[in-house]
Amino acid sequence: MKNKILVVKKISLKLTLVYAFVFSLVIITLNGSVLYGVRYFLTKQAVRQVSDTSRYISTRIEELERKNVNLKNEDLLQEINPREAVYVKITDSEGKMISISPRWNKDFSFQNSSEKVLKIEKQEKHLVYKSNSIKINNKLFVLTVVKDMEYEYHFLKLLLIMVAISNVLGIIIAVLSGMFVSKKMLTPIDKITKTAQSVSIQGLNKRIEVNAADDELSRLARTFNEMIERLQKSFESQNKFVSDASHELRTPISVIQGYINLLDRWGKEDKEVLQKAINIIKNETANMTNLIEKLLFLARGDNNSLKLEKEIFDLNTLIDEVVKESSVIAPKLNIASERNDKIIIYADFRLIKQALRALVDNSIKYTQEEGEIKINSYRRLGEAEITIEDSGIGISEEEIPNLFNRFYRVDKARSKKTGGSGLGLAIVKHIIDRHCGKICIESDFGKGTKVTINLPAKV
Numbered sequence: 001m002k003n004k005i006l007v008v009k010k011i012s013l014k015l016t017l018v019y020a021f022v023f024s025l026v027i028i029t030l031n032g033s034v035l036y037g038v039r040y041f042l043t044k045q046a047v048r049q050v051s052d053t054s055r056y057i058s059t060r061i062e063e064l065e066r067k068n069v070n071l072k073n074e075d076l077l078q079e080i081n082p083r084e085a086v087y088v089k090i091t092d093s094e095g096k097m098i099s100i101s102p103r104w105n106k107d108f109s110f111q112n113s114s115e116k117v118l119k120i121e122k123q124e125k126h127l128v129y130k131s132n133s134i135k136i137n138n139k140l141f142v143l144t145v146v147k148d149m150e151y152e153y154h155f156l157k158l159l160l161i162m163v164a165i166s167n168v169l170g171i172i173i174a175v176l177s178g179m180f181v182s183k184k185m186l187t188p189i190d191k192i193t194k195t196a197q198s199v200s201i202q203g204l205n206k207r208i209e210v211n212a213a214d215d216e217l218s219r220l221a222r223t224f225n226e227m228i229e230r231l232q233k234s235f236e237s238q239n240k241f242v243s244d245a246s247h248e249l250r251t252p253i254s255v256i257q258g259y260i261n262l263l264d265r266w267g268k269e270d271k272e273v274l275q276k277a278i279n280i281i282k283n284e285t286a287n288m289t290n291l292i293e294k295l296l297f298l299a300r301g302d303n304n305s306l307k308l309e310k311e312i313f314d315l316n317t318l319i320d321e322v323v324k325e326s327s328v329i330a331p332k333l334n335i336a337s338e339r340n341d342k343i344i345i346y347a348d349f350r351l352i353k354q355a356l357r358a359l360v361d362n363s364i365k366y367t368q369e370e371g372e373i374k375i376n377s378y379r380r381l382g383e384a385e386i387t388i389e390d391s392g393i394g395i396s397e398e399e400i401p402n403l404f405n406r407f408y409r410v411d412k413a414r415s416k417k418t419g420g421s422g423l424g425l426a427i428v429k430h431i432i433d434r435h436c437g438k439i440c441i442e443s444d445f446g447k448g449t450k451v452t453i454n455l456p457a458k459v
């Protein structure tokens with residue numbers, strides 16, 4: 001029991017881990033790409049800002065130079081918003097300062113980058129800059145525009161922290177909800193396991209509760225219930241078979257025992273009693289042997305050890321044989337075949353003969369003297385049809401469905417006289433089923449019975 005629960009728990013743990021892993025992978029990838037995208041966008045914006053500022057100041061220097069205005073007296077940086085962290089330095093060709101932003105960072109030196117915007121990333125500083133030379137009226141100026149991305153990186157850092165917190169929270173929620181969902185989903189399996197454990201030979205009437213949803217687990221539960229149902233039915237019928245068989249065997253054994261006791265006390269000297277006892281014991285032993293043979297036949301059929309020895313033969317020779325033999329057994333009855341088509345079949349000769357004899361045997365038993373029994377055969381489309389018809393006592397309609405049940409006899413008292421065990425028709429049905437044939441009984445109570453057998457013909 002512990003083992004099974006452990007397996008279920010392991011499955012739920014596995015499901016949770018896989019679920020959490022996939023979920024974490026998705027949110028980490030998603031958040032990572034958002035962070036990367038924001039950084040890329042901010043850098044691109046900074047680069048554009050540097051280029052725009054550089055272009056604007058170059059144009060302004062050019063304008064003022066053409067008007068021969070002294071640049072040192074002009075505020076070239078007036079258009080630059082001090083909040084944007086963009087710093088500018090303008091020098092002449094000899095390196096003399098013309099204009100510089102008040103918060104210019106002296107720690108860095110910038111190489112001439114002509115038209116390109118370059119990046120510097122050191123001492124936790126992220127700078128984007130452009131440093132180029134401008135030639136106007138044969139004068140050379142060096143213009144450097146720097147954008148400090150401190151604010152943007154601060155924002156990125158904050159974003160990273162928020163994303164990390166939401167990732168951790170998301171993973172924790174994913175693990176908890178995964179655990180909850182998988183546990184809830186696997187509870188029915190636990191129930192199935194528990195019911196399966198409590199089902200035993202004594203408790204085959206237990207069933208698993210099936211919920212309304214048509215999912216895999218409810219299908220499993222339904223299949224399990226159907227299997228137990230079949231097991232229970234077969235177990236009950238086996239039980240009934242065994243108890244009926246024992247009951248049937250008990251009667252002849254008690255008769256034999258009774259006569260042996262009788263002989264023991266008084267019969268040894270009395271020749272008449274002795275002979276009577278011997279006759280009865282002989283008769284009962286023959287009945288018992290007959291019954292045991294029938295039981296063995298059915299048991300072999302049940303465990304599939306009854307082998308068919310199929311051969312090709314002509315059905316009308318078999319019917320002729322059965323008619324002849326039956327006429328010898330019951331000379332007072334009119335047993336005949338009115339129509340006997342020549343049909344070749346592929347079947348077990350011995351078993352088919354056994355089935356026909358059991359049916360004719362019934363007709364003989366339940367037909368009064370001078371009655372008639374007809375055994376006919378007809379060739380039908382791909383089939384052989386055999387009918388055994390008698391003018392006997394018949395069977396009432398409501399009894400017909402039970403006739404193939406083992407040990408079923410219509411009138412127990414009457415059968416006792418005729419000596420039937422109620423196994424004949426069960427054996428016939430088994431033989432016909434094994435030959436993939438059909439059997440049907442029709443009867444008119446008081447007038448007679450007709451049994452029809454259809455067997456596949458060899459074409």
Ligand code: ATP
Nearest residue numbers: 362363366394409410411420421422423424425449
């Ligand atoms: P067994 O064949 O094992 O010696 P049985 O003849 O009693 O015993 P089945 O052949 O299985 O058993 O028949 C079952 C019952 O069906 C019989 O007891 C009998 O009551 C009824 N039955 C069968 N065939 C006929 C028939 N031709 N006419 C009237 N009743 C019949």
Ligand code: MG
Nearest residue numbers: 362420424425
């Ligand atoms: Mg019979």
